[in-house]
Amino acid sequence: MSILKRLFGGNKTNEPSHIDFSEFTELKKNDYGNFQELFEQNAGLSFEKQMIFADVIGSNDWYIDMGKGSISFGNLEFSIQIIGSLSFIDNSWMWGWANSQSGMPENLLIQSNKLKEIGLLKNIKELSEGHFYVEEGFEHKMGMVVCGLFNSKSYYCANYGKGTLVMTIDDHRIPKIDKNKLEKVTTYFPQLISGLDLNHKNAFINYLIDREFKLKVSERMIKGLRNNKIINSEFDNHNRLKSLEGKL
Numbered sequence: 001m002s003i004l005k006r007l008f009g010g011n012k013t014n015e016p017s018h019i020d021f022s023e024f025t026e027l028k029k030n031d032y033g034n035f036q037e038l039f040e041q042n043a044g045l046s047f048e049k050q051m052i053f054a055d056v057i058g059s060n061d062w063y064i065d066m067g068k069g070s071i072s073f074g075n076l077e078f079s080i081q082i083i084g085s086l087s088f089i090d091n092s093w094m095w096g097w098a099n100s101q102s103g104m105p106e107n108l109l110i111q112s113n114k115l116k117e118i119g120l121l122k123n124i125k126e127l128s129e130g131h132f133y134v135e136e137g138f139e140h141k142m143g144m145v146v147c148g149l150f151n152s153k154s155y156y157c158a159n160y161g162k163g164t165l166v167m168t169i170d171d172h173r174i175p176k177i178d179k180n181k182l183e184k185v186t187t188y189f190p191q192l193i194s195g196l197d198l199n200h201k202n203a204f205i206n207y208l209i210d211r212e213f214k215l216k217v218s219e220r221m222i223k224g225l226r227n228n229k230i231i232n233s234e235f236d237n238h239n240r241l242k243s244l245e246g247k248l
Contacts, residue, residue: 024214024225029206035126039141040198042148044207046155047192048177048184049147053154056174062158064165069108071156071167078174080167081111083146083155086139087163093138098130111150111168118149137196139166148210179211182229186246193241201239 032038060074070077082104084095096104096112119127126132126142143155143166152168153176177184189207193200204222208215213224213231224231234242 019225019228019230021225023216024223025216027205027209027215027217029209033122035124035141035145036198037202038124038145038149040203041206042210043141043144043192043196043198043203044189045177045210046144046147048188049152049154051188052175052177053156053169062156064158066103066105066108069105071158071169076173078169078171080108080156080169081150081152082108083112083115083142083166083168085163085165086134086157089162091134091136092131093126093134093142094131111146115146115149139164141196142166143168177211180227182211182226182231182246182248185211185224185231186244189244190241199239200241201235204233204241 029041030037032041057073057076060076063072064070064080065072069079071080072078082096084093085099086093095116096102096109097116115127119125119129139157143157146152146166146168147155150168152170153174154169155166156169157164157166185207189204193203201222205215205217208222208224208231211224211226213226215225216223220235220237222233222235224233229246229248231244231246231248233244236242
């Protein structure tokens with residue numbers, strides 16, 4: 001995922017002087033009917049969590065202890081839930097619950113099995129089929145989905161050479177998102193959409209909902225209000241982001 005050298009918008013600290021609060025409403029997420037919608041509902045906040053987790057672990061290499069159900073980065077050790085794995089050989093995904101030959105402990109597959117139940121209930125093949133071929137970047141899409149659905153602190157893709165093992169991590173040492181730092185939205189969202197294929201407008205609406213904004217949504221514009229501060233965004237007729245700025 002590339003890092004933009006220049007973010008949208010400025011660094012104004014003055015509060016907007018003419019807010020019509022009646023324009024903004026509290027929205028809830030729509031029900032999802034397929035994997036892409038589920039991904040777009042969770043991508044924004046999950047990506048921000050990954051930026052926080054990256055600062056925690058730094059450049060340390062990883063080590064997994066299946067017996068303990070943990071992953072270590074230097075002196076930091078975290079409990080994990082194993083979701084599944086991506087093979088670099090044929091670019092295929094296998095769920096942890098479907099990988100019977102791996103000998104993974106059942107207590108590490110609780111979330112993986114729960115996702116299978118959701119997939120069967122919602123008829124979402126990416127969650128209910130044990131093994132299938134995927135496009136590039138699928139492991140990160142899956143990580144963001146799981147991180148959002150289970151409100152995990154982070155996900156991690158452990159590259160072991162022939163593939164990558166996807167897991168979620170929850171630990172009190174990983175800081176929570178400070179939803180009052182509104183500038184993070186204008187920092188992270190452009191980075192997210194530069195690296196993954198998704199509907200910018202849908203993902204942005206759900207990101208602001210997760211960050212507890214009140215919203216004003218029109219065909220091409222989305223405004224978010226929180227703590228008397230506003231984020232403005234504009235989209236083209238293909239729902240791609242054109243501009244993003246914050247009156248913070």
